[in-house]
Amino acid sequence: MDEKMFVEEKIGEIKETVGQNKAISALSGGVDSSACTVLAHRAIGSNMMAIFIDDGLMREDEPEDVTKIFSDLGIQVEVVNAHDEFFAALKGIFDPEEKRKAFRETFYTVFGREVLRSEAKYLIQGTIAADIIETKGGVKTQHNILEQIGIDPEKGFGFKVVEPLKELFKPQVREVAREVGLPESIYRRMPFPGPGLATRVIGEVTPERVSLVRKATRIVEEEVEPLKPFQAFAVLLGDRGTGIDEGQRKFGNIIIVRSVESKDAMTAEPTEVPWEILMSISKRITGEIPEVSRVAYEITPKPPATIEYI
Numbered sequence: 001m002d003e004k005m006f007v008e009e010k011i012g013e014i015k016e017t018v019g020q021n022k023a024i025s026a027l028s029g030g031v032d033s034s035a036c037t038v039l040a041h042r043a044i045g046s047n048m049m050a051i052f053i054d055d056g057l058m059r060e061d062e063p064e065d066v067t068k069i070f071s072d073l074g075i076q077v078e079v080v081n082a083h084d085e086f087f088a089a090l091k092g093i094f095d096p097e098e099k100r101k102a103f104r105e106t107f108y109t110v111f112g113r114e115v116l117r118s119e120a121k122y123l124i125q126g127t128i129a130a131d132i133i134e135t136k137g138g139v140k141t142q143h144n145i146l147e148q149i150g151i152d153p154e155k156g157f158g159f160k161v162v163e164p165l166k167e168l169f170k171p172q173v174r175e176v177a178r179e180v181g182l183p184e185s186i187y188r189r190m191p192f193p194g195p196g197l198a199t200r201v202i203g204e205v206t207p208e209r210v211s212l213v214r215k216a217t218r219i220v221e222e223e224v225e226p227l228k229p230f231q232a233f234a235v236l237l238g239d240r241g242t243g244i245d246e247g248q249r250k251f252g253n254i255i256i257v258r259s260v261e262s263k264d265a266m267t268a269e270p271t272e273v274p275w276e277i278l279m280s281i282s283k284r285i286t287g288e289i290p291e292v293s294r295v296a297y298e299i300t301p302k303p304p305a306t307i308e309y310i
Contacts, residue, residue, distance in 0.1 A: 001168075001172055001175070003175045003176055003178075003179040004179060006176060006179075007039065007176060007179050007180055010039050010043075010164040011039055011042050011043045012043075013164070014039060014040055014043035014044065014124070014162060014164060015043040015044060017122070017162055018040075018043070018044050018047065018121075018122050018162070020047070021047065021120070021121040021122060022047050022048075022049065022118060022119060022120040022121060022122075023040060023044060023047060023048050023049070023120050023121070023122035023123070023124055023162070024048070024049050024050075024051050024111070024114060024115055024118060024120045024122070024123055024124065024159075025037040025040050025041075025048055025049070025050045025051065025123075025124040026051065026053070026111060026123060026124065026125050026126070027050045027051060027052045027066065027070070027077060028052070028053075028058075028066075028126070028192070028194070029052070029058075029062055029065065029066035029069075029186075029192075030126070030189065030191065030192050031170070031173055031174055031177050031182075031186055031187055031189055031191075032126030032127075032128050032165060032170075032173055033125075033126035034069075034070075034126075034177060034182055034186050035126065035164075035165060035173055035176050035177040035180060035182065035187075036124050036125065036126045036164055036165060037050050037070070037075065037124070038073065038075070038177075038180040038181065038182060039124075039164055039176075039180060040124040040162075040164075041074075041075050042180070048124065049078065049118055049120065050070060050075055050076065050077045050078065051077075051078050051080060051111070051114050052066055052067065052077050052078065052079045052080070053080050053082055053107065053110055053111065053114075054079050054080060054081050054082060054083065055082055055083065055086040055103075055106075055107070055196060056082075056083035056086055056087060056207065056210065057086060057103075057195065057196030057197045057198050057205075057210060058196055058197070059192065059197075059214060059217060059218070059221075060214055060215075060217075060218050063079050067079060069182075069183060069185070069186065073181065073182075080110065080114060082106070082110045083207075085106055085109075085110060086103065086106050086198075087205070087206065087207055089102045089103070089105065089106040090102050090103070090198060090204075090205040091204070091205075091206075092204060093204065093205070094203055094204060094238075096309075096310035099195065099198055099199075099205065099310060100195055100199075100310070103194070103195040103198055104195075107194075111123065112159075115159045120159060121159055121160065122159055122160050122161070122162050123159050123160070123161050123162065124162050124164070125161055125162065125163050126163075126165055127163040127165065127166045128165050128166060128168055128169065128170065128173055129166065129167055129168055129169050130169060130170065130264060130265045130266060131166075132166060133266065169263075169264040169265075169266075170191065170263075170264055170265055171263060171264065174187045174188070175187075188228075190221070190229075190230070190231045190232065190233075191230070191231050191265060191307075193308050195310075197210045197213050197214055197217070198210070198310070199308045199309065199310040200213050200217070200233060200234065200235045200236065200308070200309060200310070201213055201235075201236050202235065202236060202237050202238040202309060202310070203236075203237075203238030209236055212236055212253060212289060212291055212292070213234055213235065213236040213255075215288065215289050216234035216236070216255045216285050216289060216292070217233050217234045219234070219281060219284045219285055219288065220232050220233055220234050220257055220259070220281055220285075221233070223277055223280055223281045223284070224259055224271070224273060224277060224281075227259075227271060227273065227277070229259045229260065229261060229271045230260055230261050230262040230263075230265075230268065231258075231259070231260050231262070231268075231307060232257075232258065232259035232260075232271065233257075233258055233259075234255050234256065234257055234258075234285070235255065235256040235257075235258060235298075235309050236253060236254075236255060236256075237253070237254040237255070237256060239254065240252060240253060240254065240293070241253075241254045241293055241294040242293065243286075243293025243294065244293075245290070245293075250293060251293070252290075252291060252292050252293025252294065253291050253292045253293065253294075254292070254293070254294045254295075254296065255285055255289075255292050255294070255295045255296075256295075256296050256297075256298050256309075257278070257281055257295060257296070257297050257298065258270075258297075258298045258307075258309075259271035259273055260301075260302070260307055262302070262307070265307060266302075267301070267302055267303070268301060268302040268307050269301045270298070270299040270300070270301060273297065278297055281295065282295040
């Protein structure tokens, strides 16, 4: 793929499609949505508004980091705090697919409200080929594949969706992101699921449980950084295990560590993490997060597993 030619073509297509209308870019800080945001900004300038929905399910310091990066690129980002809405929607839900549906419905309710407020006619969205393939194949429902899940945004919310990257896989998107001038911290960034840390909490999603897995994920990412894996993260199980705290028996949470290698996220193999790194991860998680008593490393490839747990 000629990245320069692709960028020029997509800028032209966005400009032609949106015209003089306003558009909102759904920015999450991942490489897909970030590349789309820059493409749209180059195409329509101030007629594009970048919206970051802070759902309370992001990695540590995500809203601040994203707004700083895009401010440095001359793109202002509006952060919408929707913590309460997302946690209310996820309350009492344990089934993985129901969690995804609850997240999806809340996401588009919040975004639809922002679109109506801004009078935008278009939503720029970072859908990529793997999202479409996995949703159509029944592997898991990606929240951004609207036609597959029965949502018509034009009828329901009054806007049309523009998806400049829907024919590309992750490695190609990374090249596009680099071509449009995004920093390495974005174009080399590990994939992060649309529903955020809700996909890494087995059982009910609460602010307290998300906070716990957020801390564990930061530790995992820091420790495996020298290995540059495709994706690495922590998962909070729904059960507890026996531990020892200051000589006393306790029942603490269990964290699963997962790290995989992949080219396109369609298949994946577990990372061969050196023993000393795994031990450091375990000691840091149990030492820095008192609520955790056990840490395990997961080695299932995709297939039969998926990369994320939900």
